[in-house]
Structure formats: structure tokens, C-alpha cells
Amino acid sequence: MFVYACRKCRYTDLYEEFDIAYCPRCGGTMISLGVSSADWNRLDTEEIYDLICDKTGPCPEESASAPVSGSKAHDEPWEEPIPEPVQSYRQEVPARGYTYKEYMESKVPTKRRIGPGAVLASVVLLCIVFAVNAGYRQRAKMIVPAADEKIFDAAAPQRVEYEFENCLYYDSMTEKERNIYQVYYDLVMHKDDADYSRKIFMPLSEFEEIEEQIDLVFYAMLRDHPEFFYISVSDSRLPMVESSADDEGILLEFRLGPAELNEDEMIAKFDNAVYNFMRSIDKNASASEIELQIHDKLNETVSYDRELLELGLYGPDLAHTAYGALVENSRGAKHRAVCDGYAQAYQYLLRQAGICAAQVTGKADTPEGTLWGDAYHAWNIVKLDDEWYEVDCCWDDLEIDKLQDFYLKREIKNLEDKYFYVTHHWFNRTTEEMKHLPASERTRFFIPGYESFNFIEETSHERWIRPDEDWYRSFEYLNDRLPIANGTKYGL
Structure with a gap:
């Protein structure tokens, strides 16, 4: 080969x-x-x-700005994902992840931008990079001046066909929304061509129907494609729309903003990491077994990025992306992510195995309230045999390996059934179960010389945010398209 x-x-x-x-x-x-x-x-x-x-041919010049991290290139060669099947296995490694709130400042666009703030406008609590669009109230509306000539005579329609398999948001869209979605996707496919643009002409009546969804479709497209992490963390990459109109219709021209990051190198590292990850997944197994393998290996690979929490770092950090989970965060720490980084990595890895998944955004609480205040959280919804399940890899990733007591750590792992349940408590649940998930005696440990203890407490995951949040509009658009998880066949 x-x-x-x-x-x-x-x-x-x-x-x-x-x-x-x-x-x-x-x-x-x-x-x-x-x-x-x-x-x-x-x-x-x-x-x-x-x-x-x-x-x-000549590669694009390196960006003049500093790279996201000071780390060196990945030591292993870049190979594309064509893994051979190997023996199935399950590894169980722990680490508890909590979330806290952070906001990104909105920035006034210099042109008519689809999203007016920083990328995804509000990254909330280390959780919500792809969900948000804070500052949408300030977004530049497309004010269309009258044109002296018939604009549709000047622009022939453009159409590029792509296949969008296992893309939940694309599947849920109307034909008009899909046309916009394909334009955004096509822009990313031509990201290295600074002069590339796409034009769409539509009658004014059709434009009025879809005007309020144009920016939301962009965020839905990003949600379907975690591999576009370099777009989500770069404010300059937000698409821009220029428009002109006459009494018969409107012509929209879409462009992607300029790159700030060394995107090609980052993409190479990411593809290499995905390939190496999937090499050890037995893709001859059933979909439910593959889902479990990926869940366990992801939690073996990734550590929760507590530095982001402890230092109170605000901004579009790569820890919010699949890149942070599988490669490194913006500070160069390997395999560091917060909840939405876990969720996006899990979604993308499942898609490599032909399994449809998506990110869910909402609230996650304990009886005492959320540890870090008014926190939002991200987890997944996964489709198996035409039924949907909810999974929270981040909260399943307990930090048992970091226990200083070697004897206690060994005894916990020796109790294999309890150890499995405690590291899969939020795995393949229904939406109703996630809303109120009580503690279980099957996760309570009785170890000689220690008082009995339980790693798990009563929790709730709910698809909800406050209606007064700036990014409520985008949350509502995305959340309304998520199916309810009612699957029980593969639940624990």
C-alpha cells in the first residue's frame, strides 16, 4: 500500500x-x-x-501569530485512520470532572458576521464551546441595500455535493437550512484558499423565513463536526456574509475569516491521534461493544483539565475541544479536556466506527447544588439499534488512580464489579434517568480497615439553561433537535 x-x-x-x-x-x-x-x-x-x-504544491505560509501551544510536533508519524481490527478489550481508569462558569467577551464584528462575538460567543463553565452564541442580540443584521441591476443575473448558482453521514443536526434540518449548512461546510473544506467564497440567491420571501437561522446553522454544523476544532477556538475564523438585494431577491456571499493558528499541523496531529486511538478498537464487535470500548479507552487516555479551573482561565481554550482530549490543550498539556472536550472527542470517535452521537448541553447538579456555582455541563447522546442513550464520559472518569493510599486503590480495583459500576454510572442512561439518578448500593465499598464509602452521590443532568442567558437562542435551536433518550436494551 x-x-x-x-x-x-x-x-x-x-x-x-x-x-x-x-x-x-x-x-x-x-x-x-x-x-x-x-x-x-x-x-x-x-x-x-x-x-x-x-x-x-506550495503549502500556506505559517501564521505570524504564535501557535496555540509551545509543544513540539507529535513524536509519532501522521497516519490516516485505516486500522486493522484487533482483539476487543476494556480498560477502566477513573477521574471525576466538575465544571465551573466562564465567559468570553463579545467583540464587535468588522463585517457582517454570522456570529457577532468571540467564537461561539460564550464558553460557559469549561463546558459549552460549540453550543454558545452569546451576544447574538448585538449581531450585525444583514441590511440589504437596493441594487440598480438584477443581482441574480450576475451570479450563477453554485453547488457542491457532500455526504453527511451520522450528522444529527444536518438530518434534522429543512432543505433551506441544509443549503446554508453545506455552504459553511464547503468553506471549511476550502479553508486554505483566502479568496474562496460561496454565493446563494433566494427570493426575499425565502430569505425572511431563514434569516434568523443563518448564524444558528453555522453552530449546528460545528456541533456535527468536532474535527473543525480549529474553527471553534479562533475568533478570526467566524464566517462573514455580504449581501445585496433588489425587489426580486437577495444575493448572499459567504466567506471564512483568515486563519490565526497553524491549522495544518494541528489537523495532522489530530488525525494521527484518532488513528492511533482507533487501532486498538475491535471494529468487528457489535456497536454497543464498540461504544463501551471507546468510552473506556477515552477515559483511560484523557485527564480532566483542572488547571483551567484552578487558574480561572477564560477564553477559547482547546481543552473545550476533541483536540484537547486527544492531543493537547492550549497550554501544551497532553490529553487535557473539560466536559465538552470529552463529549466532542467521544462523538467523533464513535463516528469513526459508524455510530451516530451528538453533544448535549445543560445543567448537572448534586443535592448540594453545583460545586462551582451556576455551572453548565456537556455530555453525549448516542444511537444504538435505532434507540438513543445518554452518556457522560467526563463524570464517569473518576480519579481513583490518583489516590495516595496504594492499599485502598488496589482493593477498589480488585472489586471488579463495583469498580465497573462506579466508572460507568452515567453510561447508557435514558433522559429521564439522567434527570434524577440516585446513588446506588452497588457502588458502595466495604473494605477492611475503612468505613464504608460510596464514590457516587445523587445527581441530575437536565437539558436546561436560564432563559435570560445571552446564548439561550442558540441553545434552544440546538436542543430542540436532540432526540429524547429512551433506550434500555444496552443500559446498565
Whole structure:
């Protein structure tokens, strides 16, 4: 097998030496890099990057701004996800994650932007990067001046076909919303072309029907695609819309803002991390077994980013993304994420196995109230055999391995059934169960020399935020499209 790369987006994949292939991402032509898969594994990150640039054409210049983190490139070569099936296994490693509230300052757009604030406008409590759109009340409305000429004569319709498999929000949209969704997706596929834009013409009556949803569709598209983490944490990447109109219709031109991050290097690291993760997942197993494998391996891999909480760091940190969970946060700490980082990584990894999942946003409380005040939280909804389940990987990730008492830690792990239940308490639950999930005696430990104790307490997860929140409008739009989880077949 030989490594091929796409001329347009530089996506890499393995094919036979003289295959004719087209990119599954953007439809571009795949060309051979002249390197076998065995030789590819011996290259370091810099050699891989230079080779791809040499074969596909000049690569974009590095951003003048500093990278998100000061870490070095990933030590392992960049390989695309074509893993061979291996033996199924389950690893159980713990760590409790709580959340706290943080806000991002809104910024006045210089052009008619789809979302007027910082990216996703309000990252709440280390939880909600893809959900939010704070400052939407201040967003620039598209005021359309009258045109002297018929605008639709000047712009032929553009259409690019993409397949959106296991994308919950796309599946829930109207045809008009899907057209906007495809435009946003296409912009990201052409992110390296600074001059690329997409135009849509529609009658004024149709525009009035969808005007209020145009920015919301963008956030729904991001929710469906955790691999676009570099868009969600970059304020400059927010799309812009320019418009012109006459008495017959309106012409909208969409552009993606300029890049600030070293996106290609970050994408390479992310794809490599996903590939290495999925290599140990037995994809010949059933969907429910694969879901469990990914849940356990994710919690073995990721640690909750407590530094973000302790330092009170505000802003669009990569800990809120799948990149933070699978690669590193914005401070270069490996595999550090908060609740929405866990949720987005879980969603994306499940999609690699053909399982549909999405992020849920809401409140998560204990009887004493949320530990960090007015906190919001993120978890997942997962589809198995046409039924939906709710999963909270973050709260299932208990920090038992960090116990200083070696004897206690050993005894807890030796009680395999109880250890399994305590690290899967929020796994495959119904929506109603999550609203009020009591403590269970099956997670209570009785260890000689210690008083009995229970890691789990009564909790509630609810799809709710205060209606006076600035980003309530986007929450309502996204939340209304989430199905209710009623599945019981694979529940614990």
C-alpha cells in the first residue's frame, strides 16, 4: 500500500500503487507521494509535512501569530485512520470532572458576521464551546441595500455535493437550512484558499423565513463536526456574509475569516491521534461493544483539565475541544479536556466506527447544588439499534488512580464489579434517568480497615439553561433537535 495525498486539502490515505482515487473529504484528486506505508511510518512530522507540500504544491505560509501551544510536533508519524481490527478489550481508569462558569467577551464584528462575538460567543463553565452564541442580540443584521441591476443575473448558482453521514443536526434540518449548512461546510473544506467564497440567491420571501437561522446553522454544523476544532477556538475564523438585494431577491456571499493558528499541523496531529486511538478498537464487535470500548479507552487516555479551573482561565481554550482530549490543550498539556472536550472527542470517535452521537448541553447538579456555582455541563447522546442513550464520559472518569493510599486503590480495583459500576454510572442512561439518578448500593465499598464509602452521590443532568442567558437562542435551536433518550436494551 502507498500513501496518497489530496491536491486540494492534503488529506492522506492508503491505496494500491497505481490506483486512481478521489478525496473523500473534498472530492479532489489524490496523488501518490511515492512512499509506502512502511516507509511513511519512519518519517517524522516535519518530513511528512515537507513531502506533502512538495507533491501537492506550495503549502500556506505559517501564521505570524504564535501557535496555540509551545509543544513540539507529535513524536509519532501522521497516519490516516485505516486500522486493522484487533482483539476487543476494556480498560477502566477513573477521574471525576466538575465544571465551573466562564465567559468570553463579545467583540464587535468588522463585517457582517454570522456570529457577532468571540467564537461561539460564550464558553460557559469549561463546558459549552460549540453550543454558545452569546451576544447574538448585538449581531450585525444583514441590511440589504437596493441594487440598480438584477443581482441574480450576475451570479450563477453554485453547488457542491457532500455526504453527511451520522450528522444529527444536518438530518434534522429543512432543505433551506441544509443549503446554508453545506455552504459553511464547503468553506471549511476550502479553508486554505483566502479568496474562496460561496454565493446563494433566494427570493426575499425565502430569505425572511431563514434569516434568523443563518448564524444558528453555522453552530449546528460545528456541533456535527468536532474535527473543525480549529474553527471553534479562533475568533478570526467566524464566517462573514455580504449581501445585496433588489425587489426580486437577495444575493448572499459567504466567506471564512483568515486563519490565526497553524491549522495544518494541528489537523495532522489530530488525525494521527484518532488513528492511533482507533487501532486498538475491535471494529468487528457489535456497536454497543464498540461504544463501551471507546468510552473506556477515552477515559483511560484523557485527564480532566483542572488547571483551567484552578487558574480561572477564560477564553477559547482547546481543552473545550476533541483536540484537547486527544492531543493537547492550549497550554501544551497532553490529553487535557473539560466536559465538552470529552463529549466532542467521544462523538467523533464513535463516528469513526459508524455510530451516530451528538453533544448535549445543560445543567448537572448534586443535592448540594453545583460545586462551582451556576455551572453548565456537556455530555453525549448516542444511537444504538435505532434507540438513543445518554452518556457522560467526563463524570464517569473518576480519579481513583490518583489516590495516595496504594492499599485502598488496589482493593477498589480488585472489586471488579463495583469498580465497573462506579466508572460507568452515567453510561447508557435514558433522559429521564439522567434527570434524577440516585446513588446506588452497588457502588458502595466495604473494605477492611475503612468505613464504608460510596464514590457516587445523587445527581441530575437536565437539558436546561436560564432563559435570560445571552446564548439561550442558540441553545434552544440546538436542543430542540436532540432526540429524547429512551433506550434500555444496552443500559446498565
